[in-house]
Amino acid sequence: MSTRGCIAMILAGGRGERLGTLTSHYPKSAVHFGGKHRIIDYTLSNCTRSRIDTVGILSQYLCDDLQAYIYGSYEGAPEHSDVYMLSPQNKRDPYRGTADAVYKNIEFIERFDPECVLILSGDHIYSMDYNEMIEFHKATGAAVTVASTQVTINEATRFGIFNADENGRVYGFEEKPKRPKSCLASMGIYAFKWSALKQYLLMDSVSILTKRDFGGDILPKMLRMGESIYTYRFDGYWQDVGTVSSLWQANMDLIDDPAARQIQDNEWISQVSYANNTPDFVASGAVVGQSIMAGECSILGDVEHSVLSDSVTVSRGAEVVNSVVMPGAYIGSNVKIYNAVIGTGSVILDSAEIGADNGLDFFVDRDICARDVSLVSPWACVAEGMVFQSGSHIYNQRLEEWLAGMDTKMDENRFSVHHGQHAFIHQMSVV
Numbered sequence: 001m002s003t004r005g006c007i008a009m010i011l012a013g014g015r016g017e018r019l020g021t022l023t024s025h026y027p028k029s030a031v032h033f034g035g036k037h038r039i040i041d042y043t044l045s046n047c048t049r050s051r052i053d054t055v056g057i058l059s060q061y062l063c064d065d066l067q068a069y070i071y072g073s074y075e076g077a078p079e080h081s082d083v084y085m086l087s088p089q090n091k092r093d094p095y096r097g098t099a100d101a102v103y104k105n106i107e108f109i110e111r112f113d114p115e116c117v118l119i120l121s122g123d124h125i126y127s128m129d130y131n132e133m134i135e136f137h138k139a140t141g142a143a144v145t146v147a148s149t150q151v152t153i154n155e156a157t158r159f160g161i162f163n164a165d166e167n168g169r170v171y172g173f174e175e176k177p178k179r180p181k182s183c184l185a186s187m188g189i190y191a192f193k194w195s196a197l198k199q200y201l202l203m204d205s206v207s208i209l210t211k212r213d214f215g216g217d218i219l220p221k222m223l224r225m226g227e228s229i230y231t232y233r234f235d236g237y238w239q240d241v242g243t244v245s246s247l248w249q250a251n252m253d254l255i256d257d258p259a260a261r262q263i264q265d266n267e268w269i270s271q272v273s274y275a276n277n278t279p280d281f282v283a284s285g286a287v288v289g290q291s292i293m294a295g296e297c298s299i300l301g302d303v304e305h306s307v308l309s310d311s312v313t314v315s316r317g318a319e320v321v322n323s324v325v326m327p328g329a330y331i332g333s334n335v336k337i338y339n340a341v342i343g344t345g346s347v348i349l350d351s352a353e354i355g356a357d358n359g360l361d362f363f364v365d366r367d368i369c370a371r372d373v374s375l376v377s378p379w380a381c382v383a384e385g386m387v388f389q390s391g392s393h394i395y396n397q398r399l400e401e402w403l404a405g406m407d408t409k410m411d412e413n414r415f416s417v418h419h420g421q422h423a424f425i426h427q428m429s430v431v
Contacts, residue, residue, distance in 0.1 A: 006134060007114045008052045009105070010043055011098050011188075012122030013060030013087075018243045020368035021377035021395045022343055027062045028242065029122035030069050032326045032344065034254055034264055035294035035309045038069060039241060040122045044083075045268040047120075050130035054112055055083045057122070058101040060094055063087040084108070097212030103201040109194065117197055119190040119214065125250050126187075126238040127263040133232045134191055140168070143196035143227040146219070147189035147234050156180035158240075160215040162231050170229040175215045184231065186215060187238060196227065237263055245371040248341050251307045251324045255290055283316075294327075301331070315350075323355075326378070339390060343378035351385045354394070359387035362402050368393050 016028025023031065029040035040057075047055050059066045067085045086105050088094050095101035102109075102119065109117060116137065118130060128147070137145035148162055156177070162184045163172030172181065200218050204210050210217045222229060237259035239250040253260035263269060278296040282288055287302040294310040301318030309327040314320055317334040326344040331337065335348050338355030342348070353359065355374050369375050369391040376382065377395035388394060 005114060006052060006116040006118060006130075007054040007056065007109065007112050008047050008118040008120055008130075009056045009058060009086075009102055009109070010040070010047075010120045010122045011058050011101060012040055012066060013058050013063070013095050013101055014123070015061040016123070016242060018368065019247065020244060020365070020375055020393055021380075022244065022247075022341065022375060023061075024395075025062075025065070025344070025378045027059065027066050029059075030062075030066045031241075031247070032309050033125065033241065033247070034251060035292045035307050036264075037269065039125070040066075040070075042125050042127070042263070042269060043120050043122055046126070046128050046130060049127075049268040050134075052118065052130065053082065056086045056105060056108060057083065058095065058105065059085055059087050060101070097210075097217075098214045099201060099204055099210075099218050100212035102197075103205050103212070106198060106201065109198075114194050117192045117194050119188075119192065121188040121240075123242055124188065124238060124240055125260075125263065126234075126236060127266055127268065128189075128234065128236065130189075130191075133189070133234075136168075136232050137191040137230070140230045141228060142191075142230040143193050143222060144219070145191040145230045145232050146170070147187040148184050148231040149187055149234050149238050151183050151185045153180060153183055156183050156185060159185035160219070161185055164231045168230045168232065170223065170231055173219055173223055173229075175220070184233075186231075187234060188215075188240075190214065191232075196222075244341060244369055244375050245373045248324055248339070248371075248373045252305070252322065254292060254307060255305060286314075301333075301335075309344075332384070339372060340374040340376065342376045343380065345379045346376050346381070348376065348382040349384040352382045353387040354382070354392065355390045356387050357390070359389045360392070360402070361389050362405075363388050363392035363394055363398060365393035366391060 012029035014028055016023040019028060030038050033039045070083060086108060116134060133147060151159060157180060160173060160175045161177055161180045161182055162170050163182050164170045164184060200222060204212060204217055239246060241247040241250050254264050280293045280297040283300040286299045288299055290305045291303050293308045296311045297308050298313045300316040301314045303314055303320045306320050306323045308325045311328045312325050314331045315333040318331050320337045323337050323340045325342040328345045329342045330347045332348055332350040334351045336353040340354050372390035374388060374390055374392045380395050382394060
């Protein structure tokens with residue numbers, strides 16, 4: 001199905017609170033990933049691969065930023081697709097859930113009179129030809145087919161979990177169960193018969209006992225009503241990057257996991273690469289090992305097992321290990337960074353340390369920074385010599401709170417760091 005018989009609706013409207021301050025300037029789907037891309041690029045490249053002609057992107061949080069990226073940076077979007085940004089027309093009536101977002105765009109879908117509607121997530125890393133799933137969906141005659149993948153029993157509590165027979169017919173479903181009965185997890189990829197989807201969206205819209213969610217409301221109701229629901233089992237690499245630790249892990253997988261590397265190297269995602277074409281500069285005496293660099297990086301220190309987006313500077317004596325560094329970040333002399341995500345445009349001044357075995361525990365955040373992965377917010381400025389424990393969540397407001405607690409008063413300070421032809425000027429004012 002390569003024509004208007006099937007259209008795709010990408011859910012890209014969430015704030016992504018589990019990513020902490022990483023989404024303070026970007027919606028979750030527009031966060032940088034893998035050095036060369038944004039997270040949403042992977043779903044869009046799958047639409048290109050599958051020859052899906054019409055793609056609607058349902059955006060709400062910081063939707064102007066995502067629209068600017070799609071229409072500005074995303075050159076032509078998928079080559080043979082029409083991409084539409086679909087944010088709430090009335091800001092006083094926002095999307096109240098995944099199902100509500102699609103319900104409020106029923107008129108848009110009706111314009112194309114599709115047989116099948118794909119509902120996709122804009123925050124997953126994977127490579128899939130949706131046509132294979134659509135053909136399976138048509139062959140079974142299902143009202144809805146949901147892609148699924150095997151997860152561990154410990155991970156199963158984070159997902160919608162299916163019970164299905166050997167043919168894929170679903171007879172049980174639980175959203176984020178405390179005691180999972182299987183490890184077959186929903187990937188948040190749905191192929192709906194449009195007639196069935198429209199019916200259940202309309203029913204859900206008048207219900208008072210609903211959160212307007214596909215996994216929490218629509219699927220369970222369809223199951224109770226005896227609808228034909230099938231699961232399409234996907235065996236390839238897939239990662240939901242909705243948390244700091246999963247985003248960090250997926251970036252590390254690009255180095256360690258052949259299946260993840262294959263996604264990054266395939267022709268579809270390569271078509272949507274926005275890496276800087278200027279070569280990286282690696283100074284004499286600097287060491288770069290098992291790492292990805294996206295272009296125009298200046299490396300004077302050591303980078304090991306890390307992913308660097310474009311225009312990153314690593315100064316002399318600095319060490320960056322097992323970390324993800326987003327565009328334009330400046331890392332000063334003798335800085336030590338271990339197991340961290342460093343946000344866009346952040347400045348880390350000389351001799352600071354992030355991910356230490358000891359140091360300031362004021363910044364440790366076990367909810368946002370699980371698995372001892374530290375996070376530095378986009379555009380944050382870390383002062384010279386500060387030392388942070390692993391699992392720290394570092395952002396300007398938190399730095400101000402700490403300094404205030406230490407009865408420290410600072411006049412307005414300006415930090416200006418020059419390297420080559422580039423200058424980063426960051427200002428932090430603390431009273």
